[in-house]
Amino acid sequence: MNISLKLTMKQARCNYCGEYIVKGEPQIKWSWKSRKGWVGKTYYHPDCFIDDRLHSLKINPPATVTKKLGRPISKLTSEQRTLRIKLMKYYSRDKGSPEKQLKLREQIKAVGGVPASWE
Ligand SMILES: [Zn+2]
Numbered sequence: 357m358n359i360s361l362k363l364t365m366k367q368a369r370c371n372y373c374g375e376y377i378v379k380g381e382p383q384i385k386w387s388w389k390s391r392k393g394w395v396g397k398t399y400y401h402p403d404c405f406i407d408d409r410l411h412s413l414k415i416n417p418p419a420t421v422t423k424k425l426g427r428p429i430s431k432l433t434s435e436q437r438t439l440r441i442k443l444m445k446y447y448s449r450d451k452g453s454p455e456k457q458l459k460l461r462e463q464i465k466a467v468g469g470v471p472a473s474w475e
Pocket residue numbers: 370371372373374375400401404
């Protein structure tokens with residue numbers, strides 16, 4: 357796709373309003389390529405081009421990106437999160453005693469669940 361603005365050398369018809377663009381007036385030429393080479397071109401008055409593009413933007417608004425990259429945001433509140441981190445620390449500290457760890461597991465289940473790697 358190639359868009360250029362220059363003075364008209366040869367009379368052309370505007371693709372938006374249908375009127376002729378007279379020689380010597382500014383014109384916008386919009387041409388595009390396929391595998392075969394330059395296959396299409398349209399001409400516009402500079403003002404008509406902007407109207408045309410704004411119109412097509414209204415008809416086909418660009419899709420809003422909803423998916424974000426990175427780790428998903430946790431649904432826990434900040435207090436729940438700090439409690440969860442605290443319990444996780446206790447869990448790793450009490451590696452020697454399985455009874456304590458079992459108790460902690462129950463508590464962790466209440467705030468966000470046990471990590472999948474522990475199952
Ligand atoms: Zn026009």
